[in-house]
Amino acid sequence: MSNVTDDAVVFEKVGKTAVITLNRPQTKNALDEAIMAALPEVVRRARDDRSVASVVLTGAGGAFCSGAYLGSASSSEKAFIGRDVVLASQDWFAELVGMEKPVIAAVDGVAVGAGFSLALAADFVFLSQRARLLPSFLGLGLVPDLSMMYVLPRLVGLAKAKEIVFSALPVAVEDAVALGIAQAVVPVENLLDTALAYAQRFDEAPPRALALAKTILNRSFETDRAALTQLEAAAQSLCVASDYHAEAVRRFTAKEPAIYPGPARR
Template identity: 60%
Template structure:
């Protein structure tokens, strides 16, 4: 990991990942790429982690979740077109791993999530925004198309027409509107954001992490998988569930009328 530009801490069974370049508004650079590659891998392999919170440093001081790519980061000696292409592909490595991480991921967004920073927020399963959050597809302002999978994820979140409006206008979307259009799931006061996100993540502590993870991986492909292929995936994964220790204990408790391992949680939103 490079210069502590991404921090990882454990709060119980929740991993908290913090982008930590507040002096650059947590913009993505080579050091974040290297750190996120290591950290996402570590979280994936840590069986004691049941959920993940992703946030940005400096939030309680009015900072930003992520200002997108650091446009002043390197590339001076490279041919610009190839440099930009390679930079994106490098970041897609850890980003894809985060998107498909087989654990619930919650983005806690305070301040600005702009450009690729909005993409990073949308890599999570759920977004909790502060009351001063600003979500912006700012690419058009600097003559770029959306990247880091935004054109894939955004229409699936808010619908194609609304996604076009967000991209074409390059406008700021605040918390309450973000919830209304499906871009975020909840808005909380800024000084409660971290705690609210962790409390949300802790609801999954007794859940069957591998079961939720496999269901997530399949649902992430719902819109490009035909029904037959999805049913085959469903059947194969259900077979794995049926021979798991978790399933055996859960079924035993069910028939013995004992308290369940995971009683479910209250409505998430």
């Protein structure tokens, strides 16, 4: 286990998993200037470290993220404050969403507004029993941001996404699982261990093939079938020529244990 601590964000390696922890418990890990300044470097570190096979995103102090830090908003051009805040996050947020590694969110306590959106950036979400997913935007006279209006309809369908956003009410953890927003609800004392165990299932996965599969799947809703087939064909050509594939075939032919038996078989 190794770690690097920024005052606002903690980067820790547990085996082949990078754990990114928002570390502003006094504000329930609101996206203040310090967190926003630290996140780009931390996300890129996880992305660029070839020894990292997966990422777990969580928050310190019994909270995931309470959204944008409203107390820091200051500008002489008030009409542009919201635009500036949203656009300032897009570089690191896009890199997190597009990370060519599985990203697992371990959500305890509040995930409010942009904090809810941040959880949706993960490929898989685990909730504690006391997690509170709250799309609070309309309650403040705002619209959802950090790509919630892109991701949520793709997860739950357009009508259900409208119901969640328009109501501005918390999504019950059991409903989040039923809707496909989260994988499971677990006791708070087991939350991080559960997320780590899930992440570690990908330790021996083929990194290049997984990266290509995630990249293409992330574009599947806005790519037509013919174009997607071309992406699949190009990706498959790369995978067929890989050393990983050659070794996997050799093991299969020799009736030896697979490199990556797959999460469901463990």
